[in-house]
Amino acid sequence: MEICFRRTPLANGYLFMNKWSFPLVLLVAPALVVAGGAPPNSDSGPTEVAEGRQIYEQYCAACHGWQGEGAADWTKPDEKGEMPPPPHDETGHTWRHSDAMLFRMIAEGWRHPFNKTDRLTMPAFKDILTDQEIQLVIEYLKTLWTEDQRRYQRSESQDVN
Template sequence: MAIHRSALVAGGTFILVLGALGAIAFWPQGEAPAAATLRSDDAAIVAMGAGIYAAQCASCHGANLEGQANWRERRADGKLPAPPHDASGHTWHHPDQQLIDLVKNGLPKQVGDVPYLTDMPAYGGTLSDDEIVAVLSYIKSRWPIDVTAQHDEMNARFAPQ
């Protein structure tokens, strides 16, 4: 009976994780308001974002956006370590609005409030929308030119026609 219960729990957990990943992969895209577009070309916004990143993000994601070690492997508590935000990570694989929503509302909101173990808080009550755009603009400003170009192309693909 214990084996049967363990199999049910494992199966249910697998389905929740699979659903969460699917929700992220197929996140509906809409037109982001102009204020919600990352501005990695604006020195003042990037400078503001650098300060916010140092104060709010660097303790987990690293001073150089390197993330935590083994960021793709769950820890004993079931949580994934903080991913890198440099070109080696997956941040640039997501359009601006999804990144903004993730920082503002947290990952559980992105996956339909499915229980999801994470240390990443929702910053909507801590940072303003402009501050969230600034920190993400800072992160984007640190990507190599080819990665930035790919991110810009992806944003263009998700823009309404």
């Protein structure tokens, strides 16, 4: 079998093509679109994740970190006796909670049971964010986890339903 190359002008350089170039493009292009279309580590599409990230940055990042890294020493009570905001990335425990539990925590707020104060250390967002916006934040958080963590969290969410 002989492969013939022909030079095709392309901007300042040349594109080398052979008789397999077009079929190869047809096979590879859809895979690249799918792989590049959704962000890594996400079960949602790029639009939903981008919207979730935008909401997260506006309402959550000041406490939980811009990359989901949480507060320093988040495993120890602060000077008030309250647990600092945990990370939402793979180093934290957010991935251990079902979608329903995460939704409740965001909507209704959260007070760590070991806190020495009675106040909600995580404020309730039900009067600020819509249900859809809360779900978008959850979908964004999933992009911060490993594949194994997402698999575990997915099974936790299915067990609840």
